[in-house]
Amino acid sequence: MSDIPGSARPAIAFGLRLQWEPAQEAHVLLYPEGMVKLNGSAGAIISRCDGVRTVAEIVADLERTYGLTGLSGDVIAFVALALDKRWLELRA
């Protein structure tokens, strides 16, 4: 499933909501009758999935923000997982 092009624009899937929960010090994804607590890096990626930025832009932003390189593989792997779990969907 990691054939996700750098030009894809991931967005939070319909009906789900992402928010920062101070009590849990984490981003959580909320959906009907459940939630997923995201760890730091998952939260950093998914909070940039706004349906506007492309995967390539998200990678660049993360690398700049955290002063790292070579994040592309990790980001694509997470986006693939999140698509599989229907946390994310791709926008044209």
Added chain:
Amino acid sequence: MSATPPVGHGLGAPNAAVGATPASRGVGPPLWLLLELTYRCPLHCVYCYNPTNFAHTGPELPTADWIRVLREARALGAVQLGLSGGEPLVREDLEPLVTEAHALGFYINLITSGVGMSEARMRALKAAGLDHIQLSFQDSTRELNDFLSSTRTFELKSRVAALIRQHGYPMVLNVVLHRLNIDHVGEILELAEAMGAEYVELANTQYYGWAWLNREHLLPSRAQLERAEGVTQRFRERLGNRMQIYFVVPDYFETRPKACMSGLGSVFLAVAPDGTAMPCHAARMLPGLDLPNVRDSDIRTIWYDSPAFNRFRGEAWMKEPCRSCPERGRDFGGCRCQAYLLTGDPDNADPVCDLSPHHALVTAAVARAEQAGSAAPAAARERPLVFRDHRVSIAVITGDPARGGAPARRA
């Protein structure tokens, strides 16, 4: 009335993903808040999980108190909100409550029969920030019979389903199954498809409250269950992703109990119409649990400090075989209410577990259901089906040992 108690997958469920959070059994926040806004309900479910003595509970909380509960719970970290009842649409302040909950950042689930839903209210609820609606069947003997014969109820559900879809919500249908309707699963699924349901939860009855009173009528046979699962499977194959169907097997047919509420006092907080705070929606029945009321204390005190919410935290309360069982961290000994109803002691293992010395109580009930073929079992014939209704509730309180209060050791 919302049909399924909030356990396992589905309605009001602190499901695995939610339950996974408080890792250490150090007490985490009440992530899941269920407000039973009213016990008033136009319907009369035979499997309703409201307490059988609901007619004797105090007056409903006023709007201001519900708002305070929302604020206090949210401040502690509550994030999933269930609004149920009774029928929550009976409350005229539902819209302002949703507005407040949305402003606070709750993800808001409404659990409704659809009775009382109009275009105007749907629009208002959407504008107020409602996130999700679950359309439930209320009385599966009366209402579902109606539905199956395409009369009023089918039209009501279809109309509400259309409103739900028009307002951009996924269409989620919850139907409670039991002996009297489980053979109609095929028709139920056809009608669900016709009304455009995207998710269907076929939840077998769980035996508390009114369902406990009616257990001998409601427990299906294994053959019925298997047929229903077969029919469900064929629908899944035909419809693929278009309509996702969940089939929840009654736990009486299992050998391990469900991980009730991820452990009482771990993630779930329910508030009854009169303000009683409960670690599970059925906990009123448990003996000696002095349940706090939101009129008297704030949510923080209730959640962290009240004896009732601490009663089943951790493992110290457990008896053998749970106390030394390697699986105790997975199922927490199962359902306290079921342990109490069947064995008379809420600290026992849930007798659904085949390691429980009381497991025979469960297998005996299943065996009776088995023998009886499709007719109502003998024990049931002696005792009529009890419909949830105000008048019956009073009769139950005054005369029946199986009321939410005393264990009925019938099995």
